[in-house]
Amino acid sequence: MRHRFALATQFGRPACQLHRPQVKRSSSSSQAVLPLNNSPQHATTQIELNENAVDEVGVKHRRLIGPRTVVVSTPTDRAENPHVQRVLARLRGVGIECGTFSMLERYPTTQALDEGAQMAKRMGAHSIIGVGGGGALDLAKGMAVLACTGEGRARDYLRVFHKEKELSDQRLPVVTVPTTASAGGGGIGPQCLALYEAEEALVPLHARDLAPDLAIVDPTLTVTLPxxxxxxxxxxxxxxxxxxxxxxxxxxxxxxxxxxxxxxxxxxxxxxxxxxxxxxxxxxxxxxxxxxxxxxxxxxxxxxxxxxxxxxxxxxxxxxxxxxxxxxxxxxxxxxxxxxxxxxxxxxxxxxxxxxxxxxxxxxxxxxxxxxxxxxxxxxxxxxxxxxxxxxxxxxxxxxxxxxxxxxxxxxxxxxxxxxxxxxxxxxxxxxxxxxxxxxxxxxxxxxx
Known part of the structure; x- marks a missing residue:
């Protein structure tokens, strides 16, 4: 497997915590902020659905993102992609240090999850931001929890026949920025699907809820879609x-x-x-x-x-x-x-x-x-x-x-x-x-x- 890393930060320790997403109200009347209400066992994801909402990601959500973050993308949304560059520019413009992680496969693999989590640990990331399609968003959610896991690899936590370990509730804050309008709905689902190579199928990590803290659903990011x-x-x-x-x-x-x-x-x-x-x-x-x-x-x-x-x-x-x-x-x-x-x-x-x-x-x-x-x-x-x-x-x-x-x-x-x-x-x-x-x-x- 080949992965590409681009670090723009000092190394440190990840800011892991017992993280429960909270709803944050928008102060702008033009923003559509949609809280995701679910049964009590689920976390709450703040959804911002508005044209050009991504341009305010650094200004409005700097407290959630923290001083250092990893921006995750997948094959069609690598770091040189204009959508990723747009996000990076808004983050760096307010002084947030960014590293980028891009995998070359369409779906997250256990190796990509492990290497991405290790990168987040090395750079002392305070959050993970996924930009792209469902693969990037799932990879970001999985990296966020694995970066706060003390032992084991991603494959140990795949939900396969009750032989898996369960991930803890500790994770880094997660922001998803979808560049598609597909079934994933901005990555707001509670799962991270990864490729289980033994059976050639997509399998969720065993965790109670990996829903992101914030989903920025900006329709302008889909303008270039065929x-x-x-x-x-x-x-x-x-x-x-x-x-x-x-x-x-x-x-x-x-x-x-x-x-x-x-x-x-x-x-x-x-x-x-x-x-x-x-x-x-x-x-x-x-x-x-x-x-x-x-x-x-x-x-x-x-x-x-x-x-x-x-x-x-x-x-x-x-x-x-x-x-x-x-x-x-x-x-x-x-x-x-x-x-x-x-x-x-x-x-x-x-x-x-x-x-x-x-x-x-x-x-x-x-x-x-x-x-x-x-x-x-x-x-x-x-x-x-x-x-x-x-x-x-x-x-x-x-x-x-x-x-x-x-x-x-x-x-x-x-x-x-x-x-x-x-x-x-x-x-x-x-x-x-x-x-x-x-x-x-x-x-x-x-x-x-």
Whole structure:
């Protein structure tokens, strides 16, 4: 593994502490500051969603960041990237000493986590800032807790079959600055996903809550995204809303008004953004809708245990290196909708196992936002057609490349067996949506077999 380091600081000791994120109110009326309210066992993440919010990171949040910090980026957002340079300039402009850490892989590895944590220790960092896509943000969260861990390596803390150690609550403060509007919602989820090389899957570190203290969601950082990438990210975020339906029973989701509001609100915001993207709109309004939909998805990831599409994507992502995580979830979304629509027509889908009543509302919210008042999203079949059409616009005309798999994996059933073994190893229980026959059918549609 190759990593790049750039130190601009004196060495010292890391400022580890028993850190519980606190909400900090904005004094600026123009800033959208969104506290993330969750159940008592979760921390609270302050979310600042506003155009050019990143330009105030040093001035407004110097107390949280401290005198020394590490700025983390991933392959497409290395230190020379203008977004990273913009953050570094704002930090150094107020006297904050910055080191940079950039890995060359798409997803965090245990080696990257260990080396990044050691770097933070050596330079006496007071905080970690992640700039980029989900990989950079997860890497920052993992480095922050490992930098305060006295013994063991990252691989010792991977959540694998109850053989892992549990990380302590001590960690450095974390700030996430997403440059995408995808399913991660600014990295506000409580997990750090790392590559478990033995099983070629993405696995969380065993920690109670790694949610960042602050997420700066600045829509101007997504201006340079290609239109097709932007659309696939929106579909990836929409898949998290759909996952929330797959996970909960009809009574459970409808009884949880906060979750239902997040599902419908997120779908509506993403629908508006996708509608504007269809017209090649590059304006502020479209970026804000997509950012708000992404944040809603991030909040849902905190509330939903074992989301089916995300769980499958974590198993498949290392096997399909040419597909981004958003592209993978977009393909799985349209496949799930197609499979469930077929099962509904065949009478094989139980009412309690499927939340079609809420899907109708979710589809209507999505399509009304996109196509105007009165548009009907329809049921499973109509939404499957919608997902296919949107994925085509996102450039996903071809399915997952079967040639990327090893020679022993000759069909979807074999791949499904491997996926189910990995899910069992990680003790993921996703209910009916992750049963072996459903997973096999979804993979058959995704692979075109």
């Amino acid at each position: 239109l097709q990438a932007e659309r696939s990210m929106a579909l990836g975020a929409w898949s998290v809303c759909f996952d929330a339906l797959l996970c909960g029973s009809v009574r459970g989701v409808l009884a949880n008004h906060a979750m239902a509001d997040l599902i419908l609100g997120g779908a509506s915001e993403l629908g508006r953004g996708l509608g504007m993207a269809a017209g090649n709109d590059k304006g502020e309004t479209k970026r804000r809708h997509l950012a708000q939909g992404s944040v809603a998805a991030g909040r849902l990831l905190r509330l939903v245990k074992a989301p089916p599409i995300q769980s499958l994507a974590r198993c498949l992502a290392p096997l399909f290196p040419l597909a981004t995580y958003s592209q993978l979830t977009a393909v799985l979304l349209r496949s799930y909708l197609a499979v469930l629509a077929d099962r509904r027509q065949q009478g094989e889908l139980g009412g309690e196992a499927w939340n079609e009543a809420l899907l109708l509302r979710m589809g209507a919210a999505t399509c009304s936002a996109r196509d105007g008042p009165g548009a009907n999203g329809g049921g499973l079949l109509e939404m499957a057609e919608w997902a296919w059409e949107e994925s085509q616009k996102a450039g996903l005309r071809s399915l997952l490349d079967y040639r990327a798999l090893d020679k022993e994996t000759k069909d979807a059933e074999t791949l499904a067996g491997q996926v189910m073994s990995v899910l069992a190893l990680f003790e993921v229980e996703g209910g009916p949506a992750l049963e072996a026959d459903v997973v096999r059918d979804v993979l058959e549609v995704s692979l075109g077999t």
